[in-house]
Amino acid sequence: MKALHFGAGNIGRGFIGLLLSESGYDVIFSDVNETVVRALQERGSYEVKIADESEQRIPVHNVSAIDGRNPAVVAEEVASADLITTAVGVTTLKHIAPGIAAGIKLRMERGGPKLHIIACENAIGASTQLKEHVMNLLSVREQETAVSLIAFPDSAVDRIVPLQYHEDPLEVTVEPFYEWVIDRQQMFNDVHEISGVHYVDDLIPYIERKLFTVNTGHCSTAYAGYHKGYSTILEAVKDEEVINLVYGALQETGSMLVEAYGFKEEEHEEYIRKIMDRFRNPYLSDEIVRVGRSPIRKLSPEDRLVRPALKAWEQGGVTEHLAKVMALALKFDYAEDLEAVKLQDLIAEKGVRQAFADISGLDLSHELTQSVMDAYEK
């Protein structure tokens, strides 16, 4: 069995590739990073190191790679894969869609079997987004055949994998915790299950709980920590003011999630505490600028700040801490992050209120916009 995985980066090697390999797949990574592609081709294996007192090293065998910039090679692998996964970043999905569409055409010409394509990105409905990009590249007739042969189940992935600075370009250090949830309703029957994956009938509560707790809490730590001049998440969570803000933001998303999905209050509180403990892992060095990366994406309407804040506001809930975090996100001006630079340019050009309204999709005069502006001024 062959799995084709787009993105041999941190989560690709440290999580998805590992689980696919443990499930019996030969894993072919498609990536645009020449060093990583060559190393995977030459060695055919790599190691995942667990960031805890065990410092366990898990070997991952039967892996290889292709150059993601070569459309013909990508299409050939898509045509013959038994499973396709991605972890390239949600904004990069449109760039891998042409190779996938070309491969699907080949696959259909050859009468290939059914296929699942699962985007493992931090976004609601990432596989569905990829599906739209791919379908737009097929003719109406091809689309009709493709929908019966190719399914794009949405998923939620959770494992903190920081930026890696090892001598070995393939080694990857990961936290011990992981969770991968896939929407079974969007899958064909008789699938080869991936070991360690939790299949559910309704993914929305899972992806929202993950994104609006792990990722809301994480970016709250990053933006508050950045503002205070810290470099790592571990430094930031030792600061009482930062941790109070993070906890406050998670109480706000938590109340919203409990009301929306009926999670038990005590269980959700326990979930929040466990997530915050993961940020305190002393064996993991996670940079604030990684966690805060792409602030425009993080301030977009469906992402970890605006969506839970708007839902909480619609429920009549409190959003004070979330508004502060959004204001801090607007101040994230890290010069090496393209979106942070673009964000600061937008603020300089249009003013902060207009820039925020354009990015978040909220009205200029919305009560939430006003509270973000008040916090920004403070």
Ligand SMILES: NC(=O)c1ccc[n+]([C@@H]2O[C@H](COP(=O)([O-])OP(=O)(O)OC[C@H]3O[C@@H](n4cnc5c(N)ncnc54)[C@H](O)[C@@H]3O)[C@@H](O)[C@H]2O)c1
């Ligand atoms: N790192 C984490 O803790 C974590 C956890 C859960 C989910 N995620 C999500 O996983 C995705 C990847 O994150 P990451 O941290 O692994 O990032 P990363 O930058 O380490 O990995 C992305 C990889 O995609 C490759 N890539 C870029 N364009 C490509 C293309 N056109 N074709 C093939 N490969 C291409 C890059 O070269 C890189 O190796 C993101 O959506 C992220 O939100 C990350």
Ligand SMILES: O=P(O)(O)OC[C@@H](O)[C@@H](O)[C@H](O)[C@H](O)CO
């Ligand atoms: O990958 P992003 O930029 O969406 O978010 C940064 C981190 O919060 C994220 O990568 C977490 O480490 C991960 O989502 C944990 O499961």
